[in-house]
Amino acid sequence: MATGIKDKVAIIGMGCTKFGERWDADANALMVEAFNEAIADAGIDPKEIQAAWLATCFDEVNVGKSALSAAIALRLPNIAVTRVENFCASGTEAFRAAVYAVASGAYDIVLALGCEKLKDIGYGGLPEFSQAIGILNSLWFPNITAPGCFAMLAGGYCAKYGLKMEDVKRAMAHISVKSHANGALNPKAHLQRPVTEEQVLQSPMIAYPLGLFDCCGVSDGAACAIVCSVDVAKALKKKDFVTVKALQISVSNGEEMAFSNWDGAHVVNTEKAAMRAYQEAGIKNPREELSLLEVHDCFSITELVTMEDLHVSERGKAVNDVMDGFFDSNGKIPCQIDGGLKCFGHPIGASGLRMVYEIYLQLHGRADKRQLKDPRLGLTHNLGGFPMMNVVSVAIVGRYKQ
Amino acid sequence: MIGIVSYGGYIPLRRLSRMQVVQQMAWYNPLLYMLMAGDRSVANWDEDSVTMAVAASFDALHLVDTKSIDAVYAASTTFPFDDRQNAAIIAEALSLQDGVRTVDVSGSLKAGVTAIVAGLDAIESDSARKVLVASGERRYTRAASTLELLYGDGAAALVLGREHVIAEFLGSCAYHEDFIDHYRGAEKRFDYPWEERFIRDEGFGRIIPKAIKAYCEKYHTDISEFATVIYPCPFAREHATIAKKIKSAGVHTNLHEGVGDTGTAHPLVMLAHALDSAKPGDKIMVVGFGQGCEVVAFQVTDAIENIKRPKGITVSMARKKDIPYAKYLKFRDLIDADISIRAEAMPNTSLSALWRHRKMIHGFTGYLCKACGTPQFPPYPVCVNPACNRSGQMENYSFADKPGTVLMYTGDMLAASVDPPAIYGLVEFDGGGRTLLDFTDCELDNLKVGSRVAMSFRIRREDTTRGFTGYFWKAVPLME
Structure with missing residues (x-):
């Protein structure tokens, strides 16, 4: 009988680069930058790492296939290194593989590393991926982009709850303003300038109804975690460490896009992954028990809808919570306290680990100007793909024996 | 009785106002002033002769069981493929049965009428029960040329057969002469026309009356018998002059005003337009022009009163939207507009995957699950209905x-x-x-x-x- 992952694995070191348009750095340099911070944090020798997982998504065009890039960049001593990819959940997938590896007892100490070098392609937005959707899809799939697909969610959401687009747009603007305010306090964030609601609402249209400021940054960056079992953490004389409470992935089977039972107003897999994660972590009431959220705010509408799928906001009521400041830095459950994808940035393979990094800092009281008071339990959420077809990860981390 | 069983037409949504071109380009080519009236039709950027022929065929097949179609004759001089049969693409788009004969007819603007005659021959000889003739044309023209204003884009389709004939086949007549009013060499994008006077006087104005006369002599009939006479000629005055020469009061509009000349498809487009308002008993003569003429004639039957008319040319002509000249130039790639680096990626198409x-x-074509009745696309082996999820229960579903x-x-x-x-x-x-x-x-x-x-x-x-x-x-x- 499966017992879940709760309190079996400790995070003993983490690192994260400055995210942004890192014209100065290639993927190798980014990996080393994040890794050195994590090694120093863990207080171990790099040779103590027994296995590693690398997450990159589009970096087939940058570092190439396989995990060789990480093994070579970090000069890992011929250990097992594996590349994982699952759209925007890639970083959390690397984390999951590492966590499961030490939980199984196969290894003592392992590394999860996510890295993405996106800004070497010559144009804005994510790399064109019509060649990466599979040979059959490449014969018929519509001419979609990420903003376009998430833009559709806004219309579907308005239609479902009979809301006016202008009211939802205002809540979306509030989400972006909040994340910019948070990002301004984070020296590692890609975007560190506060913006006003008017600026957001008047930004140029990218995909109706999403304007430029409804979209997250496309960034370069790397983040990593060093994990071990709780017993090994204790043996290493670690105190007050952070453990994994839940780790869940949920993947579409094509139903939303091809079967007539999805309302187009939420993301099925977010709800499924979150419910499984709450059960794994023993959370009964997420609205009361969670201290902070790091969700996949690739677009402002995604964050809004995610609050409902996480059962933090009631269906159709996320607009009210957002406008009430429930998710602001001084609200009941701060969301994207580090700036989120919106402002910290979104180097795809690194994003899941970046979220864990922020919660890790917050739990250790090391989040500087954006430190929250006594956080106990944080949730991360990644949504890879599109509202109608996606890969969702939810992780919950907290203090050991909270 | 053999003849036309059904028909359809398709004129693309966009119209380019000739006045707009005159205003922008007459400084460069003052001859454009002569042609400033009306609009020409413009295919959208994602339309070509094949897609428009498919649209017209869908219109024509609304009354016909597609399983009864035994042959597809596609006619155009602007097929997207020189070697890969375009009629086969049309047949697959229409989900016709596997045993269908597919034929491309090309090489001259009279090819559309030739395809009708060939289709009628097939039915007459009992080698086919029903034949679909589909013709579409989308020609490139140089910016600010008179051809830019004379040509239009469009398509028409006919279903020929023996049963439920709405227009009975009366006869046909061919006349061949290598008259070159224009030509388009292999791999050239644009037509190369000769002097307009030569085309009018020695071409349309002489050859069309000659062919019509030959038909009348062959069948011992008189042009006055024909309620409608259809021949292409994009020059308005010459079109009217020919009417006088052949002494017909029933000459059908050349559709220059709202469409322009749709090339190979044009005689069929005009025929479909005429059939939209034809009455039982009307005799209709159709002439294709290009290196001589191809003439075919029909007589409308009482059955035309009993069919639900297709959208045809009349409806698609009424459905229209102006296109700015600059957008038209971009759609036809006549300006070298900037593209983003994002648009550069262009992998090849997997022909084996496309075939499969x-x-x-x-x-x-998607699937319908026989177990639970759920229609689904894309077609995958396991049913998408979570309450079913059975595999191997699928049948094709359009x-x-x-x-x-x-x-x-x-x-x-x-x-x-x-x-x-x-x-x-x-x-x-x-x-x-x-x-x-x-x-x-x-x-x-x-x-x-x-x-x-x-x-x-x-x-x-x-x-x-x-x-x-x-x-x-x-x-x-x-x-x-």
């Missing part, structure tokens, strides 16, 4: 003829597109099933959740590096 999935891609409702949509400025914003959305089909589709012939402002759409066979991607045109189906908003 040809019914899905060209025919928009979405091409199913209207649908928009569930969600967007207009995307980031996606590389010839006509931004790229509009796409999730469509729920009447009768069940849903999928994500590109939209076309569509304005973002006119779209809403709940809008009604129909499916249209369109160019999905043009691989100019390798000369491959890829097709799939798109959603077109229904006019309210």
Whole structure:
């Protein structure tokens, strides 16, 4: 009988680069930058790492296939290194593989590393991926982009709850303003300038109804975690460490896009992954028990809808919570306290680990100007793909024996 | 009795006002002043002779069981492929049966009428029960040329057969002469026309009356017997002069005013237009022109009163939207407009994958689960219905003829597109099933959740590096 992952694995070191348009750095340099911070944090020798997982998504065009890039960049001593990819959940997938590896007892100490070098392609937005959707899809799939697909969610959401687009747009603007305010306090964030609601609402249209400021940054960056079992953490004389409470992935089977039972107003897999994660972590009431959220705010509408799928906001009521400041830095459950994808940035393979990094800092009281008071339990959420077809990860981390 | 069983027509949505071209380009070519009246039709960027022929064929097949079609004769001088049969693409888009004979007829603007005659021959000789003749044309013309204003884009289709004939075949007559009013050499993009006086006086004005006379002599009939006489001639005055020469009061409009000359398809387009208002007993003569003439004649039967008329040319002519000249130039690649680096990626098309999935891609065929009755696209072996999920229970199910409702949509400025914003959305089909589709012939402002759409066979991607045109189906908003 499966017992879940709760309190079996400790995070003993983490690192994260400055995210942004890192014209100065290639993927190798980014990996080393994040890794050195994590090694120093863990207080171990790099040779103590027994296995590693690398997450990159589009970096087939940058570092190439396989995990060789990480093994070579970090000069890992011929250990097992594996590349994982699952759209925007890639970083959390690397984390999951590492966590499961030490939980199984196969290894003592392992590394999860996510890295993405996106800004070497010559144009804005994510790399064109019509060649990466599979040979059959490449014969018929519509001419979609990420903003376009998430833009559709806004219309579907308005239609479902009979809301006016202008009211939802205002809540979306509030989400972006909040994340910019948070990002301004984070020296590692890609975007560190506060913006006003008017600026957001008047930004140029990218995909109706999403304007430029409804979209997250496309960034370069790397983040990593060093994990071990709780017993090994204790043996290493670690105190007050952070453990994994839940780790869940949920993947579409094509139903939303091809079967007539999805309302187009939420993301099925977010709800499924979150419910499984709450059960794994023993959370009964997420609205009361969670201290902070790091969700996949690739677009402002995604964050809004995610609050409902996480059962933090009631269906159709996320607009009210957002406008009430429930998710602001001084609200009941701060969301994207580090700036989120919106402002910290979104180097795809690194994003899941970046979220864990922020919660890790917050739990250790090391989040500087954006430190929250006594956080106990944080949730991360990644949504890879599109509202109608996606890969969702939810992780919950907290203090050991909270 | 053999003859026409059904017909259809298709004029693309866009119209280029000739006055607009005159205003912008007459400084360069003052001859354009002579042609400033009316509009010409313009194919959307994702339409070509094949897609328009498919649209016209769909219109013509609305009354006909597609399983009874034994042959497809496709006619055009602007087929997208020199070697890969274009009629075969049309047959697959229409989901015709596997045993259908497919024929491309090309090489001259009279080829459309030649295809009709060839189709009638096949029926007369009992080698086919029903024949679909489909002709579409989308010709490139140089900017600011008179041809730019004379030509139009469009298509028409006829179903020929023995039963339920609405226009009986009376006879045909061929006349051959290598008269070169214009030509287009192999691999050339534009027509090379000779002097207009030569074309008018020695070409249209002499050859068409000669062919009509030959027909009348062959069948011992007189032109006055014909209620409608159809021949192409884009020059308005010469078109009228020929009417006087042949002494006919029934000469049908050349559609210059609202469409322009649709080349190979034009005699069929005019015939479809004439049939929209034809009455039982009317005799109709149709002349194709190019290196001589091909003449064919019909007599409308009482059956025409009993059929539900297709949309035909009349309806699609009325459905129109102006296109700015600059946009037209971009659609036809007549200006070297900037493209984003994003648009540079152009992998080849897997021909083996396309072949394997040809019914899905060209025919928009999905599956219907026999176990639970769920229509689904794309067609995968395991049923998408979570209450079913059985495998191996699938039969083919067409979405091409199913209207649908928009569930969600967007207009995307980031996606590389010839006509931004790229509009796409999730469509729920009447009768069940849903999928994500590109939209076309569509304005973002006119779209809403709940809008009604129909499916249209369109160019999905043009691989100019390798000369491959890829097709799939798109959603077109229904006019309210």
